[in-house]
Amino acid sequence: MSDDLRQARLKKLAALRELGLDPYGQRFPGAIPVREALGLFVEGREDVAVTVAGRLMALRKMGKAQFADLHDITGKIQVYVREDKMDPAQAARFPHLDLYDLLGVSGTLFRTRTGEVTIAARELTPLAKALNPPPEKWHGLTDVEVRYRKRYLDLIANPEVRETFLRRTRIIASIRRELDARGFVEVETPMMHPIPGGAAARPFITHHNSLDMDLYLRIAPELYLKRLLVGGFPKVYEINRNFRNEGFSTKHNPEFTMMEVYEALGDYSTMMELTEQLVATLAREVSPAHRIPFDGAVYDFTPPWRRVAYMDLFREHAGVAWGDAAAIRAKAAAAGLPTGSRPVEAVANDLFEKYCEPTLTGPVFVIDYPTAICPLTKAKRDRPEICERFEAHVAGMEIANAFTELNDPIDQRARFECQLANKDEGMARIDENFLDALGYGMPPAGGLGIGIDRVVMLLTNSKSIRDVILFPMMREQEAS
RNA sequence: GGGGGCGUAGCUCAGUCCGGUAGAGCAACGGUCUUUUAAACCGUUGGCCGUGGGUUCAAAUCCCACCGCCCUCACCA
Numbered sequence: 001m002s003d004d005l006r007q008a009r010l011k012k013l014a015a016l017r018e019l020g021l022d023p024y025g026q027r028f029p030g031a032i033p034v035r036e037a038l039g040l041f042v043e044g045r046e047d048v049a050v051t052v053a054g055r056l057m058a059l060r061k062m063g064k065a066q067f068a069d070l071h072d073i074t075g076k077i078q079v080y081v082r083e084d085k086m087d088p089a090q091a092a093r094f095p096h097l098d099l100y101d102l103l104g105v106s107g108t109l110f111r112t113r114t115g116e117v118t119i120a121a122r123e124l125t126p127l128a129k130a131l132n133p134p135p136e137k138w139h140g141l142t143d144v145e146v147r148y149r150k151r152y153l154d155l156i157a158n159p160e161v162r163e164t165f166l167r168r169t170r171i172i173a174s175i176r177r178e179l180d181a182r183g184f185v186e187v188e189t190p191m192m193h194p195i196p197g198g199a200a201a202r203p204f205i206t207h208h209n210s211l212d213m214d215l216y217l218r219i220a221p222e223l224y225l226k227r228l229l230v231g232g233f234p235k236v237y238e239i240n241r242n243f244r245n246e247g248f249s250t251k252h253n254p255e256f257t258m259m260e261v262y263e264a265l266g267d268y269s270t271m272m273e274l275t276e277q278l279v280a281t282l283a284r285e286v287s288p289a290h291r292i293p294f295d296g297a298v299y300d301f302t303p304p305w306r307r308v309a310y311m312d313l314f315r316e317h318a319g320v321a322w323g324d325a326a327a328i329r330a331k332a333a334a335a336g337l338p339t340g341s342r343p344v345e346a347v348a349n350d351l352f353e354k355y356c357e358p359t360l361t362g363p364v365f366v367i368d369y370p371t372a373i374c375p376l377t378k379a380k381r382d383r384p385e386i387c388e389r390f391e392a393h394v395a396g397m398e399i400a401n402a403f404t405e406l407n408d409p410i411d412q413r414a415r416f417e418c419q420l421a422n423k424d425e426g427m428a429r430i431d432e433n434f435l436d437a438l439g440y441g442m443p444p445a446g447g448l449g450i451g452i453d454r455v456v457m458l459l460t461n462s463k464s465i466r467d468v469i470l471f472p473m474m475r476e477q478e479a480s
Numbered sequence: 481g482g483g484g485g486c487g488u489a490g491c492u493c494a495g496u497c498c499g500g501u502a503g504a505g506c507a508a509c510g511g512u513c514u515u516u517u518a519a520a521c522c523g524u525u526g527g528c529c530g531u532g533g534g535u536u537c538a539a540a541u542c543c544c545a546c547c548g549c550c551c552u553c554a555c556c557a
Contacts, residue, residue, distance in 0.1 A: 063513040136491035
């Protein structure tokens with residue numbers, strides 16, 4: 001039983017206490033990262049002293065000698081223990097170790113007969129006793145459910161998982177660096193909204209007790225970032241969580257990380273250039289040759305990316321004419337898509353997503369969307385039925401969505417009212433405060449949203465969004 | 481929500497088709513071993529076979545329901 005394994009470890013914990021040691025350790029100054037320690041080795045010398053701290057991942061006992069593998073985030077170092085040639089008080093500590101214990105080790109570096117740089121241990125300091133038995137050492141932890149529920153074990157046991165999440169961190173840092181260098185200012189806007197807006201999605205509802213008011217976890221920060229444009233911040237961005245109360249999949253997590261950028265005096269063309277440059281920079285950091293492998297294909301993000309007009313794609317692949325409302329509804333119904341009382345453009349867009357988007361490999365910009373499905377986007381001056389919006393698609397995923405922002409408060413109100421009339425579109429209530437803000441004058445601007453999780457998926461060759469979110473949404477389950 | 485798959489020791493997995501005493505490797509425990517690399521060798525322990533019901537003389541195995549996970553479709557500005 002697992003309980004037996006635990007009991008064996010508790011016995012060793014007690015033994016450490018009897019030696020006067022604290023199995024859970026104290027401040028441990030002087031430890032250096034494992035990789036750094038390995039770098040201090042000087043060929044031919046065996047007197048270089050180092051101190052490291054890490055997790056005990058393997059133990060090979062050979063009579064009076066034993067070899068241990070100590071891991072930290074930077075790597076692995078082997079520890080050599082000769083019980084008969086050590087201070088007896090120190091030697092007495094070693095029999096009470098278990099795999100996964102956290103240890104501090106001091107000693108001198110040498111090279112073993114088989115060539116591995118190793119610490120000859122002089123001093124051992126317990127830092128934390130592991131009471132739970134570890135996953136199997138060779139196959140590691142493969143059960144995806146356990147990997148997601150106990151991500152800490154996944155990170156310990158699977159080095160490539162560590163690498164994926166470190167890369168995620170580097171990607172986000174790089175985005176910030178690039179935007180900061182271009183003069184964008186990072187801001188934080190509310191996560192709890194009285195009216196959910198800026199996207200069409202079902203929100204999570206929560207409640208503020210002392211105000212006795214329902215609040216919504218934000219589905220997008222858009223309407224608040226635009227208020228900042230009104231307020232005179234010309235270039236703002238936010239990287240933070242959005243929440244959408246919808247089904248989840250390999251490409252959707254209920255909470256996900258979105259970056260939104262707004263640039264006063266720009267438009268969707270400037271956002272297209274920004275998108276290309278940002279993603280290309282990230283891709284170059286992953287692969288200087290600009291060859292990004294993903295799901296069996298290879299993508300090159302070198303600008304400029306292909307641009308294709310929405311209507312051209314529709315004409316080519318939808319199988320019906322954009323203007324033929326009856327044919328559009330008939331085709332959608334035949335395809336099992338909802339038609340009902342929805343506006344014909346919304347139904348047509350379903351056809352677009354079903355028949356046109358899958359033909360895109362990318363990276364590609366789909367540009368110039370029908371105005372009817374873009375309530376926050378400025379229409380083209382000469383063609384009011386088309387608006388200045390693009391989506392960037394790669395490998396069947398939408399990774400970016402941007403437009404020339406609608407800044408006419410009267411037009412914006414009309415669009416909201418039209419949206420509200422179609423209950424189907426999911427809008428609950430018009431955000432009057434947002435319209436009021438536009439009434440003070442918002443500069444013409446380009447706005448861009450990039451789904452960070454999906455970009456990280458692309459750049460880490462991860463097929464599931466759960467592999468790039470440390471703690472993906474899971475049904476609650478009792479602790480095991 | 482629909483369809484498909486999976487759930488057996490702490491971990492990685494056989495066994496299920498075709499019902500007949502619950503298996504292996506790793507880990508643990510006890511030995512041998514003074515430079516090993518998944519150390520090796522000898523021995524021992526460890527199981528509500530996801531949960532509940534049914535069929536049967538007999539169920540890990542067949543049937544039903546439920547729980548959880550994965551894939552897929554649907555939903556999804």
